[in-house]
Amino acid sequence: MSAPVFGTKDYQNARDRQNENRLSRCDEVENIPTVVQEEPEMDEDFHCHVNRTVSENDNSMMERDESPPPPPPPPLDDDIPFTPPCYRSTPQRDIDHGTSILSEHEGPRSNVSVLSSSRTEDSEDDHRKKAKRHLVDRAYYIAKELLMTERTYKKDLEVITVWFRNAVSNEETIPDCLITLFSSLVPIYEFHCDFLKELDQRLSMWEGKTNAHMNGDYQRIGDIMSDSFNTNVLNMYKHYIDHVEDLLTQVQENMKRNKKFDQMYKEFESQKVCYLPLNTFFLKPGQRLLHYRLILERITKHYSMDHQDYADCDACLKNFTDAVSECKDRMKLEENLQKLIELQRDMIGIDTLVDPDRNFIREGCLQKFSRKGYQQRMFFLFSDILLYSSRTASSLLQFKVHGQLPLRGMIVEESDHAKMAVANSFAIYGGNKCILVAASSQEEKDKWIEDLNEAIISSGNRNDSKLKYASLKSSTSSSENVDGETPEINGHVPEKQIHHRSNTTMHVCWHRNTSVSLRDHEKSVRNQMSGYLLRKFKNSNGWQKLWVVFTNFCLFFYKTYQDDFPLASLPLLGYAVNTPDDEDGIHKDHVFKLQFKNHVYFFRAESEYTFERWMEVINSATNSARRIRLFSRLDSQHAS
Template sequence: MGSDKSSSLSRSEGGVYDVVQAEIRINNQPESNGNVVSNDLYPMNGHSTLDSRDGSDSSKRRLSPNEKSYFLAREILMTERTYKKDLDILNTWFQDELPPENVESLQPLFQLIESMTQHHGVFLRDLEHRILLWENRNMTENHHIGDIMLKSMVVLPVYEEYLESHREFLERLNDLYETDEPFQQIYREFEQQKICYVPIGTLVLKPLHRLLHYQLILEKLLEFYPEDHPCHADCQGALVMISRTTENVRQILEDSENFQLLCELQRDLGGFALLANNSRVFIRQGCLLKHSKRGLQQRIFFLFSDVLLYGSKSPATQQFKMLGHVALRSLITENAEHNAFIIYGGQKAITVSAGTTAEKTLWLAELSKASAEIKSKPHVQLNLGTLKNCSSSEEGLDTCAQSNKSPTGSTASAVRSNNAIHVCWHRGATVSLRDFIVSSENQLSGYLLRKFKNSSGWQKLWVVFTSFCLFFYKNYQDEFALASLPLLGYSVGPPSFQDTIQKEFVFKLSFKNHVYFFRADSEHTYNRWMEVLRSTTQTQEFKNTRGTH
């Protein structure tokens, strides 16, 4: 990346925020009983609440009168634990893998992440202390969280600077990946480590997601507290302060998510150096069946604002390669029988079939809309780097596949099994840019009990939901997930009568014959998990007609 961006990313002499000193002043304000903060707080009421459901109703935990506010405060604590670890992945794990010259190049990113890490370390301890006091039934004066949220707004200047600079961080990471072969190797190997459970670019966007979650919880608290409640003023003040920042987050988040997706696709689909650019917008990806002389062949399609790409997954390498493209400026669609339709591009025609009529309608509508929009704009030469030499009829595929390499000579990077491309391929799912935005705004962490379809017992797990996927840990302190469950293609809802589940607060996740039951510890927690999971699964439920797990 050029020196102009290097200088623009540099922090000013007065731009280093003394977060530690600010929080020392905050922490010097004593809690009402001066108890020592526990570093191993949860499962707080986890065992007593979840496990007590196997006993009588009288054994269930009864919380303070402000029950909803308690669960909202606990949600902040649970998700804060995950967010702090996300910051540590970038600030410690990833940075430690890089040579000094790369660390120096990315220093502005690491400086801001370090400031956030310091703040959230203290904020997390404050939350743990407050929840511990809250669960002491004799200390009702600690049944609030607004004051802690208001004090935490001291870090907003750091986030505002991060908001201004994060896109340049993403661009710098992408430039280094495409031009620096040793960095690319480190980057790819780090993303395959267990600690890096989501792409590095997604971790870079996590601070923006986190601000939106704080705003959501503050809004829910204000819905619960009456205006004369002592905590109302603190929550209102914190909401006013953070809303000024989140308003800017919402204005740019879609562009940032789009650029991050383009960079990921650029690497996963063979490292096309010119796929990610500021004028291209990702619209949708998903699987369709292509008609050929050899029958129906599964293909994965990627619709952008200027081009439609399609390809397949190699059984040998488990990597995706592009087989052809159609420029949207020349694209025309035609309806066909059943769930089939025809895509015309130049002198070529591709006949495909969708899994359902609804999915066919979705593709036809978005193809037509994107094609009409590009035709209304001035003509710009379509440039995809190596891919521009591929035909739109799959002729010369060997040559095309061989040319799909990045400037460093590397082929597509290995794709993790819970990657959205992989899941779309195996489940016949489809996902849009809007789905990615909604998913980024709906993240959750906490303890749940899990039961398989044919098992009798329940297993307590720490569960993190992000990027369309559930990640399972023994407890929140574990660094690596035991397993993950991608949810694209799944449906969520309460158990049916035939499931014979005799427990409260249970929801069911199902895809074909794959069924999982999860049990929350309260009605509020159950409703929050259902709300968040439905944000991802509800747009997928009409697409579950083909594919394998």
């Protein structure tokens, strides 16, 4: 695997080719291009494609890029098969080059998907109906999820081991922390290149693309999992995870000391291939161990104990369970450290946010009362302090911290005065300050009060000999803390030269007027998904096939899984996920609906299992069910 070397003519030419179809990473799917070439509905008249023009009034909730809109991607002419090759009743071309489209009764074809037959009122002959119902075992779809997510994992490893490694290869000196990073991660990447090939070949055999499926020996994954993830490989993972915390810290320190390295790092992070904050990719190996365990749990629950694949899968599950248990605490520390570093980079007015004794708890929007009335503010709750800020008007769109309240001794009060001020309001007393805030809903209010009270109790139980407060710059004025005006230094707002990443949770929370907690982040780590989906806009007549990756509360859209960077992204915080209503007019199986205000999208999965999995992982980012207010029980326990 090779990539253009950063800074060379080849690299610049590669970037120029990318920019021909470049789309801003911060844009939502509404803005993929102005005109999208879609696959037509699969009826008898399927010879012409359907063009969808996005209304100029269909504004994205995220900030748009000021650069001119890119041209639309080329038309999608891939096949979309509904059934595995061994069950197809018509001849097929090679999986990578198929071009035929079937009627609605058979549904669209894809070079990667195994979709069920669509709903239809017209009857088919009994033989074809029986063939459609004769789908492969559920274990196949679980194994296929392993393959789909493995493809994404390999691409994520390439961001560091191929792209970033080449980016720093031209530097005169490479920091020791990066040498350690590459020496630890490259062997893991090379292992997964081989493992992915073997897994891909096994699924091809399972699907019946060779005669090997006749004896059934290849309809299993436990054997290759056990053979591949031996003790040496698991130890390689453990060794890497043991050093991630030091790597994150050392990279951060080098960025502070070395301006040239800092510039190179941020320049690379602005590239489309780096679709998440770069240090997020440091955590992917630990997260992948957890995903292997969860996938093996699902397949062993599905198997009977006398199944030929059960013993291997169960033995492998025990190994991954032990590995995850051994690394669990360290992985939590590393996730927290990465989150603090991410917040620090997008906040100005504070330089001491990253602290080994500080834990992230919740971030989100509240309306704060000031002399100008209620104004939108971004709040950040940690294990020792509560910060509040507003977003700057600069092009970097960072958050300026206005003030902080210590948790020790803090009181949260739902007084009559607070209730009279505005709906869903409450008062927070901390130090020598009192602030009145209002949430966007009763449920948001409950979340904040629950986490605040729980954090206050935990803070009171800590045996800190000395309280550590964050050092705020130019935020000592009492008037500033009251009215929330952004302070100025020498006539301008101070800024850091960092690249804007508007699909990170703090920016999405600001736009969607919602919040995200530590528990939500832990769910997001567990729930990651990849695969092909058919997508349909609310007012379009056709379905478009896209490779979709769900991670970090966001859907990322690609034309195929081989692509190095996404076409666009759709942050899911604030969205609701459901099945289509009757008035939506969607008469297909395995379709789910995403909606935020007037933005509506329909996605069609390949099977009942994949539909359930997509609903599960997306619900982890969009679930708005009321949570039980644990703080009331905690208060009563504390009082007793």
